[in-house]
Amino acid sequence: MAISSARESLSHALTNRFLPNLEYLLQGSILDSAVEHLMHRLKGLCDNVDTSPEPFHDLEVCMSLRQSQSNQPLLLRVRRALGRDAPFQMRYLGQPEVDIRRPTLVRSCMDCACTNGILDFLSEMGFRLEFEYIAKGYMFRKGRMKITVSKLIKIVPGKQQDMANEPISQSYIVELSVVAPTGQENVGEEMRVFAEQLKPLVQLEKIDYKRLGNLP
Amino acid sequence: MGVTVLQPYPLPEGKSGAHIIDHLAKRLLSLGATHAGQFLVDCETFISTPQHGTPARAVHVLHNSEYPASTFSIIDNGNGKQVALVADSIFDLLMLKMTSTFTSKKQTKIESRGARFEYGDFVIKLGSVTMMEHFKGILIEIEYRPCVTLSYCWEMIREMLQGFLGINVAKEYPTYFTTQTIMNAMGQQQLHAKQNDIYEPMDTVKQYLEHFTNYRKHVQIHGAMGGGASSVGTVGGGGPGGVLLPSSVGMGGRS
Amino acid sequence: MDKLNLTLTAVKNLRANVRQCFEHLADGTDGEGVDESRNKFVYDFQDRFGAINSQLREVEQLINGLQVPPTAYHLGNTTFLAQETSQDRQALYPQLVNSYKWIDKVHDHSFLAFNNLNQNTLRRSYNYCSQKRQRLPFSSFNNDPDHIEKLLSEINHPPHTFYKVFRPFGSNAVAMVTISNVLKAAIVFKGVLIEWVTIKGYDEQLDHEDLWAESRYEVFRKVQEHAHSAMLHFFSPTLPDLAVKSYVTWLNSHIKLFLEPCKRCSKYIANGLPPTWRDLRTLEPFHEECRNS
Numbered sequence: 233m234a235i236s237s238a239r240e241s242l243s244h245a246l247t248n249r250f251l252p253n254l255e256y257l258l259q260g261s262i263l264d265s266a267v268e269h270l271m272h273r274l275k276g277l278c279d280n281v282d283t284s285p286e287p288f289h290d291l292e293v294c295m296s297l298r299q300s301q302s303n304q305p306l307l308l309r310v311r312r313a314l315g316r317d318a319p320f321q322m323r324y325l326g327q328p329e330v331d332i333r334r335p336t337l338v339r340s341c342m343d344c345a346c347t348n349g350i351l352d353f354l355s356e357m358g359f360r361l362e363f364e365y366i367a368k369g370y371m372f373r374k375g376r377m378k379i380t381v382s383k384l385i386k387i388v389p390g391k392q393q394d395m396a397n398e399p400i401s402q403s404y405i406v407e408l409s410v411v412a413p414t415g416q417e418n419v420g421e422e423m424r425v426f427a428e429q430l431k432p433l434v435q436l437e438k439i440d441y442k443r444l445g446n447l448p
Numbered sequence: 449m450g451v452t453v454l455q456p457y458p459l460p461e462g463k464s465g466a467h468i469i470d471h472l473a474k475r476l477l478s479l480g481a482t483h484a485g486q487f488l489v490d491c492e493t494f495i496s497t498p499q500h501g502t503p504a505r506a507v508h509v510l511h512n513s514e515y516p517a518s519t520f521s522i523i524d525n526g527n528g529k530q531v532a533l534v535a536d537s538i539f540d541l542l543m544l545k546m547t548s549t550f551t552s553k554k555q556t557k558i559e560s561r562g563a564r565f566e567y568g569d570f571v572i573k574l575g576s577v578t579m580m581e582h583f584k585g586i587l588i589e590i591e592y593r594p595c596v597t598l599s600y601c602w603e604m605i606r607e608m609l610q611g612f613l614g615i616n617v618a619k620e621y622p623t624y625f626t627t628q629t630i631m632n633a634m635g636q637q638q639l640h641a642k643q644n645d646i647y648e649p650m651d652t653v654k655q656y657l658e659h660f661t662n663y664r665k666h667v668q669i670h671g672a673m674g675g676g677a678s679s680v681g682t683v684g685g686g687g688p689g690g691v692l693l694p695s696s697v698g699m700g701g702r703s
Numbered sequence: 704m705d706k707l708n709l710t711l712t713a714v715k716n717l718r719a720n721v722r723q724c725f726e727h728l729a730d731g732t733d734g735e736g737v738d739e740s741r742n743k744f745v746y747d748f749q750d751r752f753g754a755i756n757s758q759l760r761e762v763e764q765l766i767n768g769l770q771v772p773p774t775a776y777h778l779g780n781t782t783f784l785a786q787e788t789s790q791d792r793q794a795l796y797p798q799l800v801n802s803y804k805w806i807d808k809v810h811d812h813s814f815l816a817f818n819n820l821n822q823n824t825l826r827r828s829y830n831y832c833s834q835k836r837q838r839l840p841f842s843s844f845n846n847d848p849d850h851i852e853k854l855l856s857e858i859n860h861p862p863h864t865f866y867k868v869f870r871p872f873g874s875n876a877v878a879m880v881t882i883s884n885v886l887k888a889a890i891v892f893k894g895v896l897i898e899w900v901t902i903k904g905y906d907e908q909l910d911h912e913d914l915w916a917e918s919r920y921e922v923f924r925k926v927q928e929h930a931h932s933a934m935l936h937f938f939s940p941t942l943p944d945l946a947v948k949s950y951v952t953w954l955n956s957h958i959k960l961f962l963e964p965c966k967r968c969s970k971y972i973a974n975g976l977p978p979t980w981r982d983l984r985t986l987e988p989f990h991e992e993c994r995n996s
Contacts (some may be wrong), residue, residue, distance in 0.1 A: 234485065235485075235488045235513050235561065237488060237490055237511065237559075238511035238516070238519065238537050238540065239490075239511075239540060241537075242517075242537055242538070251538075291658075294612075297546065297549060298550055299546070299548045300497070300548050300549060301577040302548065303546040306545055307545060308542070322535070322542070322595050324542055324545060324660065341539055342541055342542060343536075343538070344535050344536045344538045344542060345535065345536050346533060346534070346536075346539075347532075347533055347534045347535070349532060349533050350533055350535070351532045353521070353523055353531045353532075353533045356523045356529065356531050357496075357505065357507065357523060357546075357550075358496065358502075360503070360550065401476070410614065434467045435688050444545040445510055
């Protein structure tokens with residue numbers, strides 16, 4: 233039996249549609265004062281009742297590479313868990329599509345676990361630091377849906393570990409997402425139904441980044 | 449996971465690679481080893497177009513069937529600095545996103561594949577190296593799984609190699625282990641003997657890259673594929689073709 | 704149904720009266736021999752006797768008045784009591800004989816096993832003392848917990864060996880030994896006696912929860928085999944501390960497991976394995992095949 237190369241098995245996964253490469257996303261925000269209510273609601277609705285809510289505290293670094301043939305730079309986000317020994321997570325996110333017919337925002341997405349040399353590796357490739365922030369919050373799970381309630385914290389450059397870093401705003405960001413292989417359109421509907429159940433605490437919507445102007 | 453050593457096998461005059469591999473496989477089987485599947489190590493190199501002042505960078509992407517879910521990559525920034533990375537195999541797709549900056553040098557795609565044998569706790573792989581479907585030589589991989597540092601088991605591995613290959617293997621540690629450089633606390637490159645370090649799967653991959661680079665260089669020296677030789681050539685550390693065996697120099701020419 | 708109830712009450716009354724009558728008779732007179740009391744006793748008895756007679760008649764009348772019920776009474780679960788009591792139809796007997804045979808066999812076998820195991824001199828922690836020669840039990844397996852810690856710290860081990868002692872089973876200790884980058888061992892103590900040794904590779908997990916899983920490498924499975932036989936060799940009930948010390952010294956000699964060739968054949972590999980056996984006195988390395996030849 234001949235052994236197949238890694239490239240062959242990867243393209244096999246792509247053509248047979250079991251490689252999750254599309255992210256369905258809904259976003260919203262909630263004020264600090266009301267976040268407790270949302271947490272209670274989520275604890276009741278979600279799967280991981282016995283362990284929930286699962287806390288996380290991640291540093292996300294976004295690196296960009298200028299591509300010669302396009303004016304859009306290639307962005308890669310690297311996430312590192314602070315205070316926990318876990319592999320680094322690298323994520324590629326494609327241009328978001330906001331289609332009126334679809335209930336959620338859809339963008340192509342690739343997640344890749346890496347060893348800790350990744351940031352050094354990317355800078356040697358020519359990537360430059362675009363922005364970085366700390367996300368601290370809680371993660372919930374419902375079926376294949378992932379719900380995060382997190383606080384975004386601004387970083388004084390070079391002081392990632394510093395506790396003095398300030399939150400960006402007086403509210404939490406709430407994200408509902410699913411990463412699924414191509415061709416699973418019912419995911420969006422599933423998410424819309426779940427988002428309905430969180431109203432009126434939080435209004436989860438597909439946010440069109442293009443309309444937000446040139447924010448990072 | 450244990451210590452792995454690569455050993456190129458010199459091709460005697462007038463014998464085909466398939467013939468030698470067949471012969472070695474028979475020897476292993478009569479020694480008491482068992483045939484345990486196939487293996488494949490492949491390497492693809494992506495080169496960046498040099499931009500104002502910065503030298504060309506090379507990203508070597510390797511896969512090892514012993515670690516099927518991982519992609520190993522090593523970047524060489526052209527100034528002698530290397531960074532190694534182990535990632536999920538989806539990293540391959542990310543590389544394809546950068547094709548406008550890093551272009552794949554398809555003609556240097558190289559691989560070693562063949563049969564895998566187990567003998568006690570040893571894993572022995574008889575690989576035939578091919579580049580662009582052209583046979584380049586025989587590369588033997590031997591792994592002693594229970595041991596994690598080379599200095600402890602080198603003599604064992606050496607005895608095993610000499611035993612079934614029937615050739616003399618130098619008593620010194622393989623050059624890969626003695627010529628590594630690391631970055632010290634001051635940010636300077638420093639010679640570091642690796643034989644007492646804990647062995648990692650990345651070390652196997654780096655050794656393959658070293659040998660693959662030697663095979664490629666041969667083509668570029670003997671064949672007339674001059675372009676880009678400098679960028680790829682920096683990886684091997686500049687040793688002669690046969691790292692372990694004086695007799696292996698020049699085997700590329702005979703194939 | 705009412706009639707039946709009446710009859711049953713009547714029978715009950717009759718029985719009560721008869722019992723009272725007999726009690727009365729048994730009590731007798733107060734024994735003073737006074738005529739008056741004796742007469743009173745006789746009258747009392749006659750009264751009671753008359754009452755019994757009349758009640759007996761009443762019962763007979765009631766019984767005669769009873770009709771045979773048209774259907775069987777529903778008696779709930781109690782009906783099952785009367786079902787099939789004949790022993791032959793229950794097939795109990797063969798089962799009984801079978802289990803008797805089994806018990807007999809088990810008894811025989813356990814007796815033989817017991818005798819055999821008793822002859823095994825290598826059994827160490829529980830020394831069975833026969834009733835005939837009562838000996839003092841070894842105190843070596845209920846030592847105070849600090850002793851083993853002290854013992855291990857006293858062993859002058861080479862700088863590459865690390866010990867970690869923990870106690871998952873109450874007072875009995877487990878020592879995790881890491882010998883350089885070569886191997887890991889878990890020594891399970893019972894007091895100061897070594898009960899079990901597990902040997903694993905440096906890159907393998909040696910869980911506190913699972914001290915019994917074997918190594919995935921052939922060489923360490925072999926070393927573990929040898930470690931067990933050495934454990935029995937070094938066993939000494941009278942000098943348990945010395946036994947542990949010499950055992951650990953022997954174990955430490957595995958630091959050069961892959962580095963030293965066999966003393967006899969001067970080769971590293973035989974049958975795909977390095978020299979796994981270390982001589983118990985000289986600590987010299989041998990292949991398993993070379994050690995006795």
